[in-house]
Amino acid sequence: MPVPINNDQDTQQSNDHSTYTEAFPELEHFRIQNIPPAAYYIPDFITKEEEEYLIRKVEESPQPKWRKVGTGRRLQYWGGTMSKKGILLPEPLPDFLTSFPNITERIESFLRVASSVKGKEKMGINQVLVNEYQSGQGISPHEDGPAFHPLVATLSLGSHTILDLHHYINPTSPSPPMVSMPSEDDEGEGGKTIAAITLAHLLLLPRSLLILSSSLYTSHLHSISSREKDVIISNPPISPPQDEQESKIEGVQIANTELIGDSDIIDKLRTEGKWIGERGTRISLTFRRAEKVLKGGALGALGGALRR
Numbered sequence: 078m079p080v081p082i083n084n085d086q087d088t089q090q091s092n093d094h095s096t097y098t099e100a101f102p103e104l105e106h107f108r109i110q111n112i113p114p115a116a117y118y119i120p121d122f123i124t125k126e127e128e129e130y131l132i133r134k135v136e137e138s139p140q141p142k143w144r145k146v147g148t149g150r151r152l153q154y155w156g157g158t159m160s161k162k163g164i165l166l167p168e169p170l171p172d173f174l175t176s177f178p179n180i181t182e183r184i185e186s187f188l189r190v191a192s193s194v195k196g197k198e199k200m201g202i203n204q205v206l207v208n209e210y211q212s213g214q215g216i217s218p219h220e221d222g223p224a225f226h227p228l229v230a231t232l233s234l235g236s237h238t239i240l241d242l243h244h245y246i247n248p249t250s251p252s253p254p255m256v257s258m259p260s261e262d263d264e265g266e267g268g269k270t271i272a273a274i275t276l277a278h279l280l281l282l283p284r285s286l287l288i289l290s291s292s293l294y295t296s297h298l299h300s301i302s303s304r305e306k307d308v309i310i311s312n313p314p315i316s317p318p319q320d321e322q323e324s325k326i327e328g329v330q331i332a333n334t335e336l337i338g339d340s341d342i343i344d345k346l347r348t349e350g351k352w353i354g355e356r357g358t359r360i361s362l363t364f365r366r367a368e369k370v371l372k373g374g375a376l377g378a379l380g381g382a383l384r385r
């Protein structure tokens with residue numbers, strides 16, 4: 078690819094979702110089936126050159142831009158940080174996200190369709206969260222929370238990973254085993270009791286875009302296990318040769334196999350029944366819109382503080 082951008086059909090759009098998906102069959106094509114609504118996985122959303130450029134820009138960022146969380150993962154916030162009350166203290170997004178390679182606009186085109194935003198209106202991405210994971214690092218189960226519009230897009234760079242989706246315990250069904258996640262960092266993640274049952278695993282390859290929306294955003298959790306390698310098994314599993322029967326294959330089945338678009342992985346799953354991927358350093362960029370933005374930007378906050 079990269080995936081074509083829709084621009085000339087905007088005027089025809091109504092607020093009816095079916096009209097949108099007809100006008101943009103490519104989006105419906107990328108929807109991950111058999112999980113709650115809605116997740117879209119778009120392979121090769123950017124080119125290798127764009128990926129290398131973005132990795133370089135992120136890695137070149139000045140030291141003060143980085144924050145380290147408890148488990149060693151590093152973060153950057155572009156577009157401003159959130160106040161304790163969930164209000165964005167805005168700053169302009171940097172050129173490498175808006176001008177070249179103009180990733181934000183490309184993502185806006187997709188999100189506009191996914192969210193059924195009317196006409197030429199944009200979702201209005203105003204914050205980009207960067208996560209850098211070394212091999213063996215992950216992120217504990219969490220929600221991204223109500224301060225953001227329930228539609229986020231995550232671009233993966235550098236290495237694959239597996240994102241796990243979880244659901245909360247349904248109070249009307251028998252209680253499954255529970256785990257309590259320790260609080261990990263200042264992102265507000267962790268500290269919640271979740272069902273120990275994972276809903277789905279998604280393989281995220283470098284250069285892919287994952288969109289999470291609706292109930293997957295508002296009432297589910299997501300996490301990445303701290304692992305150095307991932308084992309994926311085919312669905313349905315291929316029975317291992319007789320001499321391997323004893324050693325049970327450990328691994329996960331993924332919900333987005335049909336959309337992976339990587340022939341090596343698909344071949345391995347078909348012929349050997351599993352694919353093993355060593356994780357390298359992965360950078361993810363999560364594009365989102367904080368609903369409440371402080372007027373006048375961060376300088377406004379300073380002015381407010383001075384006036385008090």
Ligand SMILES: O=C(O)CCC(=O)C(=O)O
Pocket residue numbers: 206208216221231240299361363
């Ligand atoms: O790295 C990812 O794909 C997910 C990051 C994430 O969930 C977060 O920072 O809230």
Ligand SMILES: [Fe+2]
Pocket residue numbers: 219220221299
């Ligand atoms: Fe998250």
